[in-house]
Amino acid sequence: MPMDILLKEILSIQGVSGDEAKICRFLVEYVLQRSSSWKVTPKLYFGEKFHENIVLVFGKPRTVAFAHMDTVGFTVRYENQLVPVGGPELDESAFLIGEDAQGIIRCKAELRDGNIFHDFPRAIQRGTSLSFEQHIYEDDGFIEAAYLDNRIGVYNLLKLCETLEDGIIVFSTYEEHGGGAMPFLIKFIYENWGIRQALISDVTWVTDGVGFNKGVVVSMRDRYIPRKVYLNRILELADKSGIPYQLEVEAHGSSDGREIQLSPYPMDWCFIGAPEENAHSHREKVAYFDLECMIKMYQYLMCNL
Known part of the structure; x- marks a missing residue:
C-alpha cells in the first residue's frame, strides 16, 4: 500500500491542540470538493458553532466514528x-x-x-x-512521520466516507490535551439522531502483546473499559469479516472514548486502530498492512453494526 496523495497532504498540515484551524479548513474543503462523488453525499456541519470540529451525517445513521485531528x-x-x-x-x-x-x-x-x-x-x-518538522519516510511496508497520531485515524475515516451509506463521521479537537470538544459533540449527535454506539479511529501502541503486521487492534480496555456486551458484538463481527485483527488489553492511556464513557449519554464505544511505535515523537511508525486492515474493518463494521 504505497502512500497516496491524501495521506501525504494531511501529514503536511500542522494542528496542535487548540490550534486546529488549518487542518479543519483543509478537511472542510476536501469534503466540499469530493463528497458529490461518494456513494452518499453527507450533510456537513461545521463553523463557529462547532469551533474547529466537523460532523458528517450519511443516510440514516446507527453508528458514529470519531477521529481527533489535533497533534501534540x-x-x-x-x-x-x-x-x-x-x-x-x-x-x-x-x-x-x-x-x-x-x-x-x-x-x-x-x-x-x-x-x-x-x-x-x-x-x-x-x-x-x-x-x-515533518519528514516522511517509507521503507519495507512501513511509514514513519510526525503526526501519524492521529492523521492515520483521520485518513481512515476519509476513506470510509467514500463508501459509507449510513453513519456519522466526526473529526474532533483537543484530544491530545485532555479533551473538551467531545461533550457538546456527543450531546449534538445523541439528541439529534439518538446514536448509541461509537467507534474511535485512532492509533495505539506496539507492546509486548501487540505487534506490527498482525492486523488492526481492537482494544478491550485501556485506562477506561468499554461495555462488554458492545465489545462482544464487535468481536463477533470482526471474526465474521475475516479481516486480520489483534486484541489489546492495557491499564493506561485513553482516547475520545473516555469522554463518551464519562458523558451522561448511554453511548457505547470501542477503540479500533493501527499500532504504532515512537508515539508522540517526530518519527512515529505504522505498518501499511495494519492500516489496510483498519480501513477494511471500519468499512465492514459501519455497514454491519
Missing part, C-alpha cells in the same frame, strides 16, 4: 521557554516549526533544569504553537 506540540512561553501540549517526546535533535507575526520559525528544543527552551535566535511571540 509546544506553546511558546517567555524567556525562550516552551510548554508541552499533550505529551510530546522531546528529542533535542528534532526541529520544531511554526509561525508568528514576524515570520517562519524553525528551531530546536532542549531540556535544562527541568524546563524546555528553544534556540531560535530571536524571541518568539508568546502563545505561538510549535510542532515537529
Whole structure:
C-alpha cells in the first residue's frame, strides 16, 4: 500500500491542540470538493458553532466514528521557554516549526533544569504553537512521520466516507490535551439522531502483546473499559469479516472514548486502530498492512453494526 496523495497532504498540515484551524479548513474543503462523488453525499456541519470540529451525517445513521485531528506540540512561553501540549517526546535533535507575526520559525528544543527552551535566535511571540518538522519516510511496508497520531485515524475515516451509506463521521479537537470538544459533540449527535454506539479511529501502541503486521487492534480496555456486551458484538463481527485483527488489553492511556464513557449519554464505544511505535515523537511508525486492515474493518463494521 504505497502512500497516496491524501495521506501525504494531511501529514503536511500542522494542528496542535487548540490550534486546529488549518487542518479543519483543509478537511472542510476536501469534503466540499469530493463528497458529490461518494456513494452518499453527507450533510456537513461545521463553523463557529462547532469551533474547529466537523460532523458528517450519511443516510440514516446507527453508528458514529470519531477521529481527533489535533497533534501534540509546544506553546511558546517567555524567556525562550516552551510548554508541552499533550505529551510530546522531546528529542533535542528534532526541529520544531511554526509561525508568528514576524515570520517562519524553525528551531530546536532542549531540556535544562527541568524546563524546555528553544534556540531560535530571536524571541518568539508568546502563545505561538510549535510542532515537529515533518519528514516522511517509507521503507519495507512501513511509514514513519510526525503526526501519524492521529492523521492515520483521520485518513481512515476519509476513506470510509467514500463508501459509507449510513453513519456519522466526526473529526474532533483537543484530544491530545485532555479533551473538551467531545461533550457538546456527543450531546449534538445523541439528541439529534439518538446514536448509541461509537467507534474511535485512532492509533495505539506496539507492546509486548501487540505487534506490527498482525492486523488492526481492537482494544478491550485501556485506562477506561468499554461495555462488554458492545465489545462482544464487535468481536463477533470482526471474526465474521475475516479481516486480520489483534486484541489489546492495557491499564493506561485513553482516547475520545473516555469522554463518551464519562458523558451522561448511554453511548457505547470501542477503540479500533493501527499500532504504532515512537508515539508522540517526530518519527512515529505504522505498518501499511495494519492500516489496510483498519480501513477494511471500519468499512465492514459501519455497514454491519
